Amino acid sequence: MANNNKDKTVxxxxxxxxxxxxxxxxxxxCGRWNTMKEMTIKAESPxxxxxxxxxxAAGGGKxxxxxxxxxxxxxxxxxxxxxxxxxxxLNRVLGGGLVRGSLVLLGGEPGIGKSTLILQTVLRLQxxxxxxVSGEESAxxxxxxxxxxxxxxxxxxxxILCETCLEEIFDxxxxxxxxxxxxxxxxxVQTQTVESSPGSLTQIRECAASLLKYAKNGGVSTIxxxxxxxxxxxxxxxxxxxxxxxxxxxxxxxxxLYRILRSIKNRFGSTSELGIYEMRQSGLRQVxxxxxxxxxxxxxxxxxxxIAAAVEGVRPFxxxxxxxxxxxxxxxxxxxxxxxxxxxxxxxxxxxxxxxxFKLAAKDVFLNIxxxxxxxDPAIDLSVIAAVLSSNxxxxxxxxxxxxxxxxxxxxIRPVSRIEQRIAEAQKLGFRRFIVPASNxxxxxxxxxxxxxxxxxxxxxxxxRELFG
Numbered sequence: 335m336a337n338n339n340k341d342k343t344v345x346x347x348x349x350x351x352x353x354x355x356x357x358x359x360x361x362x363x364c365g366r367w368n369t370m371k372e373m374t375i376k377a378e379s380p381x382x383x384x385x386x387x388x389x390x391a392a393g394g395g396k397x398x399x400x401x402x403x404x405x406x407x408x409x410x411x412x413x414x415x416x417x418x419x420x421x422x423x424l425n426r427v428l429g430g431g432l433v434r435g436s437l438v439l440l441g442g443e444p445g446i447g448k449s450t451l452i453l454q455t456v457l458r459l460q461x462x463x464x465x466x467v468s469g470e471e472s473a474x475x476x477x478x479x480x481x482x483x484x485x486x487x488x489x490x491x492x493x494i495l496c497e498t499c500l501e502e503i504f505d506x507x508x509x510x511x512x513x514x515x516x517x518x519x520x521x522x523v524q525t526q527t528v529e530s531s532p533g534s535l536t537q538i539r540e541c542a543a544s545l546l547k548y549a550k551n552g553g554v555s556t557i558x559x560x561x562x563x564x565x566x567x568x569x570x571x572x573x574x575x576x577x578x579x580x581x582x583x584x585x586x587x588x589x590x591l592y593r594i595l596r597s598i599k600n601r602f603g604s605t606s607e608l609g610i611y612e613m614r615q616s617g618l619r620q621v622x623x624x625x626x627x628x629x630x631x632x633x634x635x636x637x638x639x640x641i642a643a644a645v646e647g648v649r650p651f652x653x654x655x656x657x658x659x660x661x662x663x664x665x666x667x668x669x670x671x672x673x674x675x676x677x678x679x680x681x682x683x684x685x686x687x688x689x690x691x692f693k694l695a696a697k698d699v700f701l702n703i704x705x706x707x708x709x710x711d712p713a714i715d716l717s718v719i720a721a722v723l724s725s726n727x728x729x730x731x732x733x734x735x736x737x738x739x740x741x742x743x744x745x746x747i748r749p750v751s752r753i754e755q756r757i758a759e760a761q762k763l764g765f766r767r768f769i770v771p772a773s774n775x776x777x778x779x780x781x782x783x784x785x786x787x788x789x790x791x792x793x794x795x796x797x798x799r800e801l802f803g
Contacts, residue, residue, distance in 0.1 A: 345370040348535055351573030371535045374528070414602055417514070417555060420458040423611060423620045424451075426649075427582060427595050429603015432514070435553040436602065437546045439520070439574065441560040442584035447593055447611075447618055448559050449518055451584065454483045454617045456492055456516065463491035465512040469498040469522030469532075483617040498532065500525040500541050504548065512554065517545070520558040520574075542577045575599060586613075590706030592627075593618065607647035625652040625763055628705040634733050638725030641765070642717030643738045643756035644709050650752065650759040652736065654704035655714060657721035662698050673703030674718065675710070682719055682741055689745030690794055692726065713750040715741035716769065719794060720801055729802050736760040737769035737797075745794045749773035761786040769797060 345354045348371050352363035360367050416431030425431050432438065442448045449471075456464045457480060468476060473494050495506055500523055507515060517523060523541045524532040531537070542558070549556045558578065575581050579601045586593040595609040610621040621627060629652060633639045638657045643650060662668065671679050679701055686692045699722060703709050716739035724731050738756050740748040750756070753774045760768050765786060772790035775781070781788060791797040 341374055343372060343374050346373045346535060346539075346573070347371075351576060373536045373539070374530075417462070419455055421455050421620065422622070423595060423609030424455060426647075427597045427603075427607050427609045428580065429597075429600055429607070432555050432557075433579070433602045434555055435549050436579040437542075437549050437556050437558065437577070438580040438582065439558045439560055439578040440582045440584060441562055443562045446584055446586060447613060448584050450479070450483065451595075451611070451618055452516055452518070452557060452559065453479060456514065457484045457490070459492075459514070460490055462513045463493070463510065464514045464516065465493045465495060465507060465510055466516045466518070467495045467497060467503055467506075467523075468518050469496070470519060472496055482615075498522050498524055500544060504544075507548075507552075507554065515549075515554055515556045516559070517556065518559040520560050538574055539577075542574050546577050585708070587706045592621070592624075592705050592707065594707065604647060607649070624705075625650075625759060628653050628707070629763070630654060630704065635730050637728045637730045638721055640717040640720035640724065640731055641733075641736045642714040643736055643760050643768075644711040644714055645752050645756060646709075646711065648752075648755075650755040652759060652763055652765075653707060653709060653714065653717075655717040655721045656702045656704055657718070657725045658698075658700040659694065659722060659726040660698050662696055667694075667696055668698040668700075670699075671701045673706065673708045674701055674714075678712075678715070679718065681743070682715060683722070685741055685743060685745055685794065686719060686722065690798060692723065694722070694726065697726070712740040713738045713756070715739060716747065716794075716797060720797070723798060723802070727802070731801055732767065734764075734766040735769065735801070736765040736767070739769065739771045739791070739797070741794060747771045747773075747791050747793060747797060753779070757784060757786060757788070769800060 345357045346352070347361040347364060347366070347369045349366050349369045350361060350364040352361050354370060357370050361369050414433045416433055418431050419425055419428070440448055440452065453476070456466060466476070473496055476494055493510055493512065495503070497503055497506070503523070520538060520542060521533040524537050525540055525544070528536050528540050545556055545558070548554065580597065581599040583596045583598050584593060585596065591612050593611040593613055595611065597603070597605045597607055599605060610624045611618040612621050629641070633654070640655045642653055642655055644653050669676060669680060679699070683694050683699060687694060701718060716737045719741060720731060720737065738750050738753070740750055742748050749771045753770060757768055757770070761784060767787045767789060769789045769791055772792045775788065775790045789800055791800060
């Protein structure tokens, strides 16, 4: 008989995770070139060995007849128990807290504050035993950082382990029985049963799969910290994002104070939530009301500034849209954006030229979302157009005016979601006038209780008339 217990070589796309038995130049799934990397699958992989021991410890070695399909009404759908992380912003992004036995991947650029966020969070946890595994820093470095973040670290159940061998890490987990495990970072962990260097495709895939199975069978919540490559995606195979339960991305410019925590994938909550932090010398501070911090106080009399009411998840906040329009110095007009989609800016400029009659083809247009934020809400389209026209004509917009509206290709102002929350946020910050899509007011919207003036508009031309006369 043929021996099936042999190592198998496959080629895996490090972008989408597609497998192939032979090397190909172009991935058949995602269409990218030169992304197929060789990977050796051991006959006895570490993930399979760990899964069997964990299943046995969890009582999974029962008779096969007990495993059967279940009717929908027979399934118990109790709420997942969650761990309060002591951080309102982090709890919001996670969906209410960290689910027991879940595997969370936190990614971000080097130096953005990933380790700082997790370390200052676990330092606050009381009554929980945490095992912090570091493959990049020594115990002394972690102690110095903890003293900077917390002054004098409290005597909680925080255990520090400087180790990169996966087998040793599992042994220490078995000894300490923690409630939460932090791996900093997944790119430094390696297993002895795979013959490749740390951070390689094979190592990351096997280590992540082993940690997932152990977390599920042992009920131990695990947080993995990962790096971002030069393309802005998580380093390692794309399949790493498919393995974990939740993918969080910590982003922001190192030259700005603010950091944004986004949920890219969440099996236990919404993916549209975000948390906002302010980077300080003593660590990251939660920003409970970002609207007041994102607005500048000296915008009175300045052109090219428009205020928009945006919504991310269920959270409304007021942002400042800045634009600069100038004559193209080199013949070819430039289009540059920060925090906004450049393709959408080109579309809005085409709408201005075709539907409103402003000729901007020979002018440079620079757009910036103040504070270093990246906003994807289409409701800020109206503020982008207003800021561009304000800079083009050097006409300031009234500082007491706020707006929200999606702009269509025909120049119409389309309705936006959660208009009540947007108006309430603008009113809370003292704005006296709000330009709103007329469709939002005609759909049974009650204006009672609002002290702010609501100005309905149906087309971009009407909005321009209301803003500039």
